[in-house]
C-alpha cells in the first residue's frame with residue numbers, strides 16, 4: 405500500500421507540471437535539424453521516433469528490462485533532458501520517481517505527457533491506487549493510437565514548418581495500432597472462454613484485458629513499489645486451483661520470484677501450473693529486435709498469451725516477425 409501523502413505530493417507535482425508546460429511550450433521552436441528529443445520509457449520513445457521521422461534524434465532514458473515505477477533519474481539523465489529541445493514522458497504517474505525532475509526541466513522547455521489526450525472516461529481507476537488512473541494505457545493499442553496523435557499534435561506545434569509531415573506520420577502509425585488491435589481481438593477470441601484469465605507479476609494488463617476480453621490478475625498492485633503479501637499469493641493460489649488455470653506469466657521488467665512462488669504454491673496443492681512465458685509489460689524487448697518496438701512488444705504479448713492459454717495464433721505473430729517464430 406502506498407501512503408496517501410505520496411499521492412498528495414504527486415498531485416501537487418502534476419498541477420505544477422501542467423502550469424510550467426503551458427508556460428515553456430509557448431516560446432520553443434527548433435533551432436536546427438536534427439533537433440533533440442529525450443523520452444522516458446521505450447514505448448514512448450518508439451512512437452515519438454515514428455512521428456518525428458528524421459527531423460529529430462530521439463533518445464530513451466530507460467532501456468529494455470527497466471522498471472519505470474522504480475526508476476530514479478541519474479545525473480546524466482537530468483543533463484540530457486536539460487540539453488534536449490523537447491521531452492516526452494508517458495504520464496499518469498508511471499514515472500513516479502521522475503516527477504520533480506520533470507517539473508524542473510519543464511521550466512525551460514516543452515515537456516509533454518503522451519497520455520494527455522486520453523479521455524478521462526476511458527481511464528481505469530483501480531481501488532488500490534489512491535483514486536489515481538492506471539498508467540499502463542499502451543496495453544490497449546487503441547489508446548496508444550490516441551497517444552500517437554498527441555505526439556503528432558505537439559510536434560506540429562513545436563515545429564510548424566513540418567506540421568503536415570508529423571500529422572501524416574502520426575495518422576499512419578495510429579492505423580498500424582488499429583490493425584494490431586484487430587489482430588489481438590481475433591486471436592484472443594480463440595482462447596476457450598473458461599481459460600481467459602491472465603495472471604502476471606503486477607497489475608500492468610488491465611487495459612489489455614479490457615481491450616481483448618480477458619480477466620486480469622497481478623500478484624503485485626499497479627505499482628511495483630508495494631511488495632506482494634503472502635495473503636495475496638495464497639488467494640491467487642486458491643483461485644488458480646479452483647479455476648483450473650493452466651499458465652501464468654512473468655514480466656521482463658519485474659523479478660519472477662512472486663510468479664515462482666505461485667507455481668510452487670499450486671504444485672504443493674497437487675496441481676500443475678506452468679509459466680506461459682515472459683511478457684513485456686513496462687519495458688520493450690532488446691533494442692534492434694522486433695520485440696524492441698511497440699508494435700512488436702504488443703504482438704509478442706498477444707500471440708504468447710493466446711497460445712499459452714489454448715487459443716490459436718501464428719507462432720511468428722501478426723507480421724511473422726516474432727523471435728520464437730523465426
Ligand SMILES: [Zn+2]
Pocket residue numbers: 473540606607608626627628685686
Ligand atoms: Zn507497471
